[in-house]
Amino acid sequence: MDIIIGAGATGLAYASFTSNDYLIIESDSKIGGYCKTIKQDGFIWDYSGHFFHFRHPELEKYICQYIDPQTILKCHKHTQILYKGKYIDFPFQKNIHQLEKEEFIDCLYDLFNNPYSESHNFCEMLYSKFGKSIAEKFLIPYNEKLYACNLNSLDPNAMGRFFPYANKEEIISNFKNNNTQSYNESFTYPRGGAIEYIHSLYHRIDKTKISLNEEVISINLKEHALTTNKRTIKYDNLISTMPFPFLLDKCEINYDSSIYTWNQVLVFNLGFDSKGNDKVNNWVYIPNKDISFYRVGYYDNIFNTDQMSLYIELGFYKDCIINVEEWYNRVMEDLKKCGIITNQKMISKHHVIMNPAYVHITEKSQNDVKEKKNLLKDFNVYSIGRYGSWTYCSIEDGMVEAQTLSKNVIQ
Secondary structure (H helix, E strand, C coil), X not given: CEEEECCEHXXXXXXXXXXXXXXXXXXXXXXXXXXXXXXECCEEEECCCCCECCCCHHHHHHHCCCCCHHHEEEEXXXXXXXXXXXXXXXXXXXXXXXXXXXXXXXXXXXXXXXXXXXXXXXXXXXXXXXXXXXXXXXXXXXXXXXXCCCXXXXXXXXXXXXXXXXXXXXXXXXXXHCCCXXXXXXXXXXXXXXXXXXXXXXXXXXXXXEECCCCEEEEECCCCEEEECCCXXXXXXXXXXXXXXXXXXXXCCCCCHHXXXXXXXXXXXXXXXCCCCCCCCCXXXXXXXXXXXCEEEEHHHHHCCCCCEEEEEEEEECCCCCCHHHHHHXXXXXXXXXXXXXXXXXXXXXXXXXXXXXXXXXXXXXXXXXHHHHHHHCCXXXXXXXXXXXXXXXXXXXXXXXXXXXXXXXX
């Protein structure tokens, strides 16, 4: 039997693909992992913005099979940056011509007169590819707010394909062509929220083979057994989607905990009685360090509704103790400072802390994950998904990884 730890998108996908007998163990009272949806006072919110950017048409068809196609919105992404009180198109580096003249000249000059050539870490990569001004006006402050760490500690390729690279020719060309393309130019979103993808997958699962409110306490690699808060179970293969260092702890495998770091994200979902000023953007990036949040998203602009519905994201280091009420008050002040709310009345609110949220990818962590995964494989233990592989990837990427593994793991 395959034991699957976690009933999020990756765990459910593996169960739906495998031909092996299986049991899914989930510590929460509900399926979905971070891909959950809150329906409250007429508003629909996810734990955070979960907008699927499918790259594999066959997988999209498979995932969406049990969703009414008429309820799936297909959106062309519209995102901007709120920079010094002015909205400019995302990505910043391709739209410096939209800045005030002096700042535009600074960015252009530094782009072509760039003394930085080293790219040993993420921060150095930003300087070497884009020059001092572009790096310091947006790329560094925004990513410091997001990752809640010193960017020198991250790998140059910490964001993989999700970083909107642009060379000099593309930047210059965009002065005239106004091409705002970055990664994932369009996305789909069900009217019932991202949980609809989970429900569609759930249709493919044997409901008798999911155990909720069951937490893994320890894993005995030699005995191929795991102990939960309810029982001890033997397995042929163990498929884990829990955060990788947490799995190592359960298996009592020694590792250097200092190389596994991450951020927490506090998400406020806020519903108002009327529409705001922004009727276009799906989400907005905010690099200003004086503003508490790094991104604000508009569900109402996706659903085309007449009541402003926001998700607001704040980044914190993994060990930070978060006072939700204090940060809520700060967020409300900052929303007014940014002009996002004026005279609207808030009629519904919700919050969630995602911990871990974004993992900090470094050369040491990548090497250690590879080494420890090989060790675990000798005991038929496989760690997959965004947190199981300790990487930066989409939900779809996790499902692809699950599908690939299901073809290779045989009882």
